[in-house]
Structures are given as structure tokens and as C-alpha cells.
Amino acid sequence: MVSVLVFAATQLLPGDAAQAVLGKNATPEALAALRERLGLGVGPLQQYWLWLQSFLSGDAGDSLANQQPVWAQVGPRIRNSLWLVCISAVIGIPIAIALGIWSAVRRDTIIDHSTAFLALVAAAVPEFVIAIVLILVFSTTVLHVLPPVSLVPPGGSILDDPAILVLPVATLVIVIVPYVMRMTRSAMAEVLTSEYVEMARLKGMSPARILMRHAFPNALPPIVQAVALNLAYLAGGIVVVEFVFGFPGVGQGLVHAINARDIPTIQLIIMLLASVYIVLSILADVCVVLVTPRLRTSTWHH
Numbered sequence: 001m002v003s004v005l006v007f008a009a010t011q012l013l014p015g016d017a018a019q020a021v022l023g024k025n026a027t028p029e030a031l032a033a034l035r036e037r038l039g040l041g042v043g044p045l046q047q048y049w050l051w052l053q054s055f056l057s058g059d060a061g062d063s064l065a066n067q068q069p070v071w072a073q074v075g076p077r078i079r080n081s082l083w084l085v086c087i088s089a090v091i092g093i094p095i096a097i098a099l100g101i102w103s104a105v106r107r108d109t110i111i112d113h114s115t116a117f118l119a120l121v122a123a124a125v126p127e128f129v130i131a132i133v134l135i136l137v138f139s140t141t142v143l144h145v146l147p148p149v150s151l152v153p154p155g156g157s158i159l160d161d162p163a164i165l166v167l168p169v170a171t172l173v174i175v176i177v178p179y180v181m182r183m184t185r186s187a188m189a190e191v192l193t194s195e196y197v198e199m200a201r202l203k204g205m206s207p208a209r210i211l212m213r214h215a216f217p218n219a220l221p222p223i224v225q226a227v228a229l230n231l232a233y234l235a236g237g238i239v240v241v242e243f244v245f246g247f248p249g250v251g252q253g254l255v256h257a258i259n260a261r262d263i264p265t266i267q268l269i270i271m272l273l274a275s276v277y278i279v280l281s282i283l284a285d286v287c288v289v290l291v292t293p294r295l296r297t298s299t300w301h302h
Contacts, residue, residue: 002274003055007048009270010263051267061264065257070264074253078272080158081242081249085234087165088172093227096177100184100223101211107189116185119178127237131171131244138167149246158248168245175237176230183226187219194218220291228284235276 054061060070103115122130139148150164158165191197192215200210242251250269257265 002278003052003271004048006267006270006274007051010266011044011047055267055271060268063257063262063265065260065262065265070268074250074265074268074272077248077250077253080152080247081238081251083158084165084168084172084238084242084247084249085231088169088176088234089231091169092173092176093180093230095173096180097184097223099177100181101188101216103181103185104188104192105211107185107192112185115181119181122174123178123182127171127175127240128244130174131167131241134167134170135244150248151246152248164245164247168241168247171241171245172234172237175241176234180223180226180230184219184223187222188215191215191219217291221288224287224291225284228280228287232277232280235273235280 051061058071060074062068063070063073066073099115103112106112135148137143138146146166147161147164148167150158150168152158152160152164197210197214200214205213238247238249239251239254241247242249243255246252250272254266254269256262257269
């Protein structure tokens, strides 16, 4: 279904693909030859079937912009985006869970209300606004300690200069922390008021043991789902962040491909992003079953 939607969306892009590749001064003969080579002379259904066959066989075709294999161009961008997402998740998710637990333990206090307010403010601000504010503060107007754009020389690696990762990672961390923190706070606050936690307190267990042995494991299912949804969101949310910072990932590649009307590249990147979202959603459901004994027992029984 995603492939159908992706193909239909690229078909609805304005203009002519051959004209976009060859430019306004192209001759009718050159346009006709390119349309035939791209398979644009057949009907949409046949175009879709030919594209799907090639995609499932691992052949994403050649870029319309430079006639190079799409995988060869998108592969390094995928690697860069994976680094960006993984580093942001490794930093942001533990911070969000820790803040959520801390807020739940101190619920209805000034600390709880303050963190909730800050989380709502952060959640309401779009990614590009956060990115621009960070650039203004750390790269241009106030301080000059970090590069405002993530420039990588040809053939280089983003790990050669870790400083170019700081602002994009900080932006994504600020984006994902509020939702996971609020979900953790809500789940933990509910569990901490349960009868079995109260019984553990009456038995004289230490607060730390109650928190980690009884409360946190029972609050895991909604936290796992929140983490998975945010990881899936990162897969798509990097498009805006990468474009703002000029980060050489799939997000920036998608924007450039759309501007150039490079249909094979657009189709491959969107299919990859959709696949990541679907896989993470399935993994979240599986993890919820694994961390919930009642669901696990019921599933195995059936």
C-alpha cells in the first residue's frame, strides 16, 4: 500500500520528468528518447509494475539528476542519518525516562509542574524553530562555539568532525524528550499509586527498590510504545532538521530529489522511511507483549 501511495504521489508532481532532467532548451527528439528510456511512454499501471519489480529485486534505478545508481547515492546518506538518529536516541531517551520518573516521584510539586510546563513548551515548538534558535545561540548571534551547518567534504565521514553533529543531535533530543518524558511520568504516577506498591511500602522496602523492582517494570508497556513512536518519528522528522543544518543524510537528499524531480531517488527514500516506521511499530508491539506477562501468557496460550 505504501508503494502504491509513493508511486501515485510522484506521478502527481507538477511538470514533466524528462523536461526537468534535460532543461527547458531540450529538443523534442531528446525529450522523446529520455521518456522512452525512463518508461514514461506506457500507462501508469505498467509503470508502477515495472518500478515495483525493479525495487523488489534490489534495483532502485538510476538518478534522473546525474544518471548514477540511486543506491550508490542514497547509501552514504542512510549511514549518516542512522548515526544521527542513533546518537539522538541514545542521549534523548534515557534523559526523557529519567525526567519522567523524577517528575512522577515528585508529582504535584513545583518540580513536577515546572517540568510539565517546559515539556509542553518544547513539544509545541516546531523542529525548524528549535534548530534556528540553537544556531542563533551557539553559532552566530550569541556564541560562536559550534558550526551552524554540517559540512562534510567529498569522501569524508561525519565522524571525522563530531562538532557538526552537536546541534542536529541537540535539536532532535529536544524534540523527542517531551513526549517520552510525559508518557513515562503518566505511567509511573499511575503505578506508584497502585495497591501493590503501597503494600511494598508497608513491608518496609526502600524507595529505590520499590521504584526499580515494582513500579518501573509495570510502567514499561506505554513507555516502550512511546519510545518506538518517537524513534519512528525521528526517521521522518530528520528531513526538516537535516535540511536546516545542511546535514548530508536522507532528509536532505529527499529535499534535493524533490527539487530536481528525481523520481527514483524520491521513491527509494520514502519507501525506506516508511519501512523503518512500519518495522519499529511492529517491534514496539512485540516488546509490549514481552514486557507484559499477562499478554505474553495469553498470546502463547492461543
